[in-house]
Amino acid sequence: MAMNTRALHLTSSNTMGFYIHYFERHRIPWREEAELQGLPTDISSYEKWLPIENTCLFIQSMRSKCPRLMSIEVGKDAAKWLLHQDREIVDKDASFQQTMAAIMTNSAKMSRQLTYWLEMVDGYWCLCSRGNLRPGFPGYAEIEWHRIAGLIGVCQHWLGRDWLPKRVQMTTARHLGAHYDSEYPGTWFEYDCTFALIELPDIGGFQPLASDNFKSHGLQEVLLLADTYAHLPSFTIDWLASLFGTTRKTLYRFFKQHGISFTQIKDEARFKKASYLLQQTDYAISDIAYRVGYNDTSNFNRAMKTWSGKSAAQFRKSG
8 A cells, every 4th residue: 555655755854943943033923834734843852854845835835924035044044053063964174075075975864855966067066956846846946045045155164255156056947936046146047957056166176075996885885876866867877987086987897797787777776766656655657757867757657668567557556
């Protein structure tokens, strides 16, 4: 039997906590709305994870009661908290490079529905992110702006208080997100993108992970990375090689020695995730396609037939 899907999109209770601190600082009543959305009113004694859908609906409902810059201010508060309170994720004494890598590798401590990664885009290293929740969901634009403002705030700790990225890419639609653009003069914003990114400065020789000998990591670590990143457009053999400071030729040779290919690794990770979501949740097939990395349901169905011999609907029924 399929399980309740509302609890599968999870975010850290800190997300709600940052907004609550903001509401209380501005003396804005929020408890009644939290209860209406099925959220706790005392998150200090509540479990760490909350349903992201309920959290988004709560933030959306509070939006009309708050000053225009709500999510920007909340994001800045989150950056300060990360730098001064949560040293398990970001150590303010670490280097900038170490911090960017830490955000990527510790993303699961902040959200179960969001993935961070570092990628070279148009010749610049960028901190990228993509969530499982569709960008059009009510309140998602506020959450994404909170995240972008927070990440910029973290970067400013190392790059200077006046630093701003040259480019920011967002998954939010322009008509939902562009009202915050003016807070970051000189930054070029793009909307309706397949993933979000913040362009990082040219700091020379940037490496997202230490360039250890790739062989010391073993195939198991590659498979774990695939479980996390295979649904992303950036999950390519070149990106994987950059994480370990090696070349695609070395990777091809490594996989051949283990009797597997990069395509197999990627497909098996996607099929594993799709199988679970189809048989253990009630998500619409279009939503599952998105979460597995397909923007088009027909392409997802073709992939399912290749993997299992069945369409997504047939596979769900067979479970």
